[in-house]
Amino acid sequence: MHAEVISIGDEVISGQILDTNVQWLSQQLEELGIRVLYHSGVGDELEPLVETFSRAIARAEVVVATGGLGPTADDLTREALANAVGRRLVRDAEALRQIQQLFARRKREMPARNELQAMFPEGSRIVRNPNGTAPGIDLDAPRPDGATSRVIALPGVPAEMKEMWHDSVEELLRRMRPGGRLIRHTRVKCFGAGESQIEARLPDGFLRQTDPVVGINASQTTIIFRIAAAGADEAECRRKTQPVVAAIRQRLGDLVFGEGDDELEDVVVRLLQSRKQTIAVAEWGTAGTVAERLGSVAGGETAFCGGVVVASPGALRAALGLEAGEATAADRAATEATAVACRKRFGTDYALAVSRFPPLAAADETPRPFYLAAAGPAGVTVKELPYAGHPAMLRVWCCKQALNLVRLTLLAAARLGGPS
Amino acid sequence: MHAEVISIGDEVISGQILDTNVQWLSQQLEELGIRVLYHSGVGDELEPLVETFSRAIARAEVVVATGGLGPTADDLTREALANAVGRRLVRDAEALRQIQQLFARRKREMPARNELQAMFPEGSRIVRNPNGTAPGIDLDAPRPDGATSRVIALPGVPAEMKEMWHDSVEELLRRMRPGGRLIRHTRVKCFGAGESQIEARLPDGFLRQTDPVVGINASQTTIIFRIAAAGADEAECRRKTQPVVAAIRQRLGDLVFGEGDDELEDVVVRLLQSRKQTIAVAEWGTAGTVAERLGSVAGGETAFCGGVVVASPGALRAALGLEAGEATAADRAATEATAVACRKRFGTDYALAVSRFPPLAAADETPRPFYLAAAGPAGVTVKELPYAGHPAMLRVWCCKQALNLVRLTLLAAARLGGPS
Numbered sequence: 001m002h003a004e005v006i007s008i009g010d011e012v013i014s015g016q017i018l019d020t021n022v023q024w025l026s027q028q029l030e031e032l033g034i035r036v037l038y039h040s041g042v043g044d045e046l047e048p049l050v051e052t053f054s055r056a057i058a059r060a061e062v063v064v065a066t067g068g069l070g071p072t073a074d075d076l077t078r079e080a081l082a083n084a085v086g087r088r089l090v091r092d093a094e095a096l097r098q099i100q101q102l103f104a105r106r107k108r109e110m111p112a113r114n115e116l117q118a119m120f121p122e123g124s125r126i127v128r129n130p131n132g133t134a135p136g137i138d139l140d141a142p143r144p145d146g147a148t149s150r151v152i153a154l155p156g157v158p159a160e161m162k163e164m165w166h167d168s169v170e171e172l173l174r175r176m177r178p179g180g181r182l183i184r185h186t187r188v189k190c191f192g193a194g195e196s197q198i199e200a201r202l203p204d205g206f207l208r209q210t211d212p213v214v215g216i217n218a219s220q221t222t223i224i225f226r227i228a229a230a231g232a233d234e235a236e237c238r239r240k241t242q243p244v245v246a247a248i249r250q251r252l253g254d255l256v257f258g259e260g261d262d263e264l265e266d267v268v269v270r271l272l273q274s275r276k277q278t279i280a281v282a283e284w285g286t287a288g289t290v291a292e293r294l295g296s297v298a299g300g301e302t303a304f305c306g307g308v309v310v311a312s313p314g315a316l317r318a319a320l321g322l323e324a325g326e327a328t329a330a331d332r333a334a335t336e337a338t339a340v341a342c343r344k345r346f347g348t349d350y351a352l353a354v355s356r357f358p359p360l361a362a363a364d365e366t367p368r369p370f371y372l373a374a375a376g377p378a379g380v381t382v383k384e385l386p387y388a389g390h391p392a393m394l395r396v397w398c399c400k401q402a403l404n405l406v407r408l409t410l411l412a413a414a415r416l417g418g419p420s
Numbered sequence: 421m422h423a424e425v426i427s428i429g430d431e432v433i434s435g436q437i438l439d440t441n442v443q444w445l446s447q448q449l450e451e452l453g454i455r456v457l458y459h460s461g462v463g464d465e466l467e468p469l470v471e472t473f474s475r476a477i478a479r480a481e482v483v484v485a486t487g488g489l490g491p492t493a494d495d496l497t498r499e500a501l502a503n504a505v506g507r508r509l510v511r512d513a514e515a516l517r518q519i520q521q522l523f524a525r526r527k528r529e530m531p532a533r534n535e536l537q538a539m540f541p542e543g544s545r546i547v548r549n550p551n552g553t554a555p556g557i558d559l560d561a562p563r564p565d566g567a568t569s570r571v572i573a574l575p576g577v578p579a580e581m582k583e584m585w586h587d588s589v590e591e592l593l594r595r596m597r598p599g600g601r602l603i604r605h606t607r608v609k610c611f612g613a614g615e616s617q618i619e620a621r622l623p624d625g626f627l628r629q630t631d632p633v634v635g636i637n638a639s640q641t642t643i644i645f646r647i648a649a650a651g652a653d654e655a656e657c658r659r660k661t662q663p664v665v666a667a668i669r670q671r672l673g674d675l676v677f678g679e680g681d682d683e684l685e686d687v688v689v690r691l692l693q694s695r696k697q698t699i700a701v702a703e704w705g706t707a708g709t710v711a712e713r714l715g716s717v718a719g720g721e722t723a724f725c726g727g728v729v730v731a732s733p734g735a736l737r738a739a740l741g742l743e744a745g746e747a748t749a750a751d752r753a754a755t756e757a758t759a760v761a762c763r764k765r766f767g768t769d770y771a772l773a774v775s776r777f778p779p780l781a782a783a784d785e786t787p788r789p790f791y792l793a794a795a796g797p798a799g800v801t802v803k804e805l806p807y808a809g810h811p812a813m814l815r816v817w818c819c820k821q822a823l824n825l826v827r828l829t830l831l832a833a834a835r836l837g838g839p840s
C-alpha cells in the first residue's frame with residue numbers, strides 16, 4: 001500500500017515556515033507499514049490544489065493532506081477536494097454542532113465564516129478534532145482504474161493534526177493495512193570514513209537488497225545505514241534486521257560506533273561510565289562544541305567534568321597555567337601539552353585537547369593540519385588531521401573526530417585489558 | 421516566472437530526516453522574485469523520479485532539485501533527469517578532473533564509483549561544487565509547449581547545496597528574471613519578549629500592510645520581523661523598507677538587537693570591539709553553548725578570550741579556584757562569585773557566568789530559577805530567570821538570555837558615558 005502526503009499553504013510553499021508536518025506524517029505512515037512514495041507541497045490556490053489532489057488520488061492508495069481547513073477565504077482544501085472527486089460540498093449538521101460547541105466552551109461568539117468548516121465533499125466521513133474548530137475529512141475517492149483511494153485531510157496546526165491522528169486516523173489506517181504487516185526501521189552509525197569508502201567495504205549488492213531494504217546516507221559527516229524490515233510482527237522484523245546489522249559490524253569494525261539515536265558523545269560517556277572514569281576537555285578550534293555535546297548527554301555528569309575553551313593565548317595561561325609561547329603554536333607538542341595539563345588541572349582519568357585551527361586552505365592549496373590529543377592513564381595519543389572540507393561542516397567534523405579519538409582510545413585501552 | 425522545488429531521497433520521503441532544503445530553496449527563489457508553486461518529494465526510485473521531473477518541467481519554468489547526486493547505487497538523479505528529457509548520459513572530462521582533484525587534495529584515493537558523478541545528461545552545463553564531489557546539473561529542458569524549463573539539480577548535503585547556490589546558481593537565475601522587478605527581504609530581530617507582547621506594542625494594522633508586506637514570526641525564541649518590498653531597483657525597495665524598520669525600532673527600543681543575519685553574539689562582539697574590550701565566560705547550565713557562539717563570530721577573537729565549562733564542582737575549583745561549597749549551589753551569590761572569579765582569572769574587561777540549571781519543573785509546578793551574572797568594570801549585574809519552557813528550546817533560550825544580558829550591560833555602560 002502506497003501513500004502520498006500533501007502539505008497545503010502559502011507560508012509553507014514560499015519557505016516562510018519550516019514544514020515539519022510532512023516528516024511527521026511520513027514517519028507515522030511508515031510505522032503503519034504504508035510506504036510513502038510522494039510528498040507534494042502546494043499553496044493556497046484552487047487550480048494547483050485540485051491538480052495535486054487528482055494526481056495523488058490516481059497514484060496512491062492513501063492520501064494524507066494537511067492544511068487549508070481553516071475558516072478564511074484562502075482555506076481551499078474542502079473546495080479543491082470536492083472538485084477533484086467531482087462532488088458537491090454539503091453542510092454536515094453534526095460537524096456544525098461540534099464547532100458551535102467549541103466556541104460555546106471557549107465563551108466566544110462564533111463568527112459566521114466558521115460555518116464553512118462544516119462543509120464537506122458529499123459522501124465524506126468526519127474526522128473529529130477534539131481541540132480545534134476544523135474537523136478533518138475522510139473520503140473514499142474513486143480512481144481512474146475503478147479502485148478507490150482513501151483521502152484524509154487534516155488541519156495544518158501541528159498539535160491539532162497530531163492529536164487527530166492518534167485519536168482516530170491511525171486506527172482507521174491500521175484497519176486498512178492488508179495482512180497486518182509492520183515496518184521497523186533500524187539505523188547503524190559509522191564515523192571515520194566517507195560514504196563511498198564505506199560502501200566499497202560492503203559485499204556486492206548489499207545496498208540493493210530488498211528484504212530488508214538497506215540504504216546509506218551521510219548526515220553531518222556521520223554515515224548512517226538505514227535498514228527497513230517488513231514483517232508480521234516485531235520478532236519477524238528483528239529476525240530480518242539482525243543479520244544485516246551483524247554484516248555491517250563485521251565488515252566495518254570500529255568504524256561503527258552505535259545504533260538508533262546514538263551519537264559519538266553518548267558512546268564516549270557510556271564507555272567512561274562503564275569503567276567509572278572521567279574526562280575533561282580543552283578546546284581551541286572547536287570553541288566549546290565538544291564540551292556542549294558531552295554536557296548534553298543525559299546523566300553524563302558522572303563522566304564529563306568540564307573543561308576550558310581557549311580563544312587566546314592568555315586563556316591557556318589563565319585556565320591551564322600553560323605559557324602562551326608553547327601554546328599559540330597549533331602544533332603536535334603544544335596540543336599534547338594542553339591535554340596533559342588539562343588532565344592534571346581537572347584531575348580526570350582522560351583529557352582531550354583540540355588545537356587551534358589553521359586558516360582554511362584555498363581550493364588549490366594543500367590544507368594545513370590541526371591536532372587532537374587524548375591524554376589518559378596509558379599516555380597521550382596525538383592525531384594530525386588536514387583542516388579541509390566544507391566550511392559549514394568543518395567544525396562539526398573536527399568535533400566528531402575529537403570525540404572519535406576518545407572513543408578509539410577507550411576501546412584500545414579495554415582491549416589491552418590493563419587498568420586503562 | 422514559476423518554480424517547483426524537488427527533494428529527492430528515501431530518508432526524506434520516509435520521514436527519517438527533516439527536510440530543510442526545500443524551505444531554504446523556496447526562500448531563495450522567492451527572494452529572486454520567482455514564485456514557488458509546487459514542492460515535490462520523491463524517494464530513490466527511478467520511475468517516480470522520472471515522473472516527478474517530467475511533470476515539474478511541464479508546469480514550471482524553473483525546476484530546482486536537491487539530492488540523489490552522490491556516487492552510490494541509489495543516487496538516481498542523473499539517470500532520471502536524462503530519461504525525463506530523453507537524452508543520453510555522457511561523461512564530462514572537466515567534471516571528472518575536478519572530482520579527481522578533490523580526492524587528491526584530501527590525499528585519498530578516488531573510488532571507481534565516484535566517476536559516476538562526472539556523468540551528465542547530454543547538453544547540460546555543470547554547476548561547480550567547490551567543496552564536495554558531486555557537481556550540479558544545469559539543463560534547458562524542452563517543454564511540451566515548445567518553450568524550455570531551466571532545471572538545476574544540486575546535491576542534498578545542505579552545506580554544499582547552499583554554497584553552490586551562492587557561488588553560481590543565484591546569479592544564473594537572477595539573469596533569467598523577466599521585467600526586472602526585485603523583491604527585497606529585510607529582517608529585524610528582537611529578543612527579550614514574546615511574539616504577542618511585541619505585537620501589542622505595534623500600531624494597529626502594522627502587520628496587515630501590503631506594500632511592503634510585514635510579517636512576524638518566532639525562530640528559536642528570537643522574534644523576527646520580515647519586511648518584503650517590491651520595486652524596480654534596490655533604491656525603491658530601500659525607500660519602502662526604511663520607514664518600517666524605523667517604526668519597529670522606535671516602538672521596541674532595546675528589544676531590537678539587529679538586522680539581517682545578526683545574531684546576539686555578533687552584536688556582543690561588535691560592541692566589545694568598538695570599545696577595545698574583552699570578555700570571558702564561565703558556563704554550567706549552558707555547557708559551552710555561549711562560548712561556542714562567541715567563538716564562532718568571524719574575527720571575534722580580539723573580543724572573546726575563552727572560558728570555562730563547568731560540569732562538576734571540581735571543575736569550578738580546578739578552573740577558577742572557587743570552592744565547591746559555594747559553587748554547587750545554583751544561587752545568586754555563587755553565580756556572582758563565579759563571574760567575578762572568571763573575570764579575574766582571564767584578566768578580561770567583562771565576564772559572564774551561567775549558573776547550574778535546576779531540574780525542569782513539571783507542568784503543574786512553579787519553575788525554579790537559574791541565574792546569569794555579568795561582571796564588568798562598573799560591578800556585577802545578576803539576573804534571575806525561571807527555568808521553564810519547551811525542553812527542546814530551553815537551552816537556546818537560556819544561552820540567548822545570557823548573551824542579551826551582556827548586550828544590555830554594554831549598552832547601559834555606553835549610556836552612562838563612563839569608562840564602562
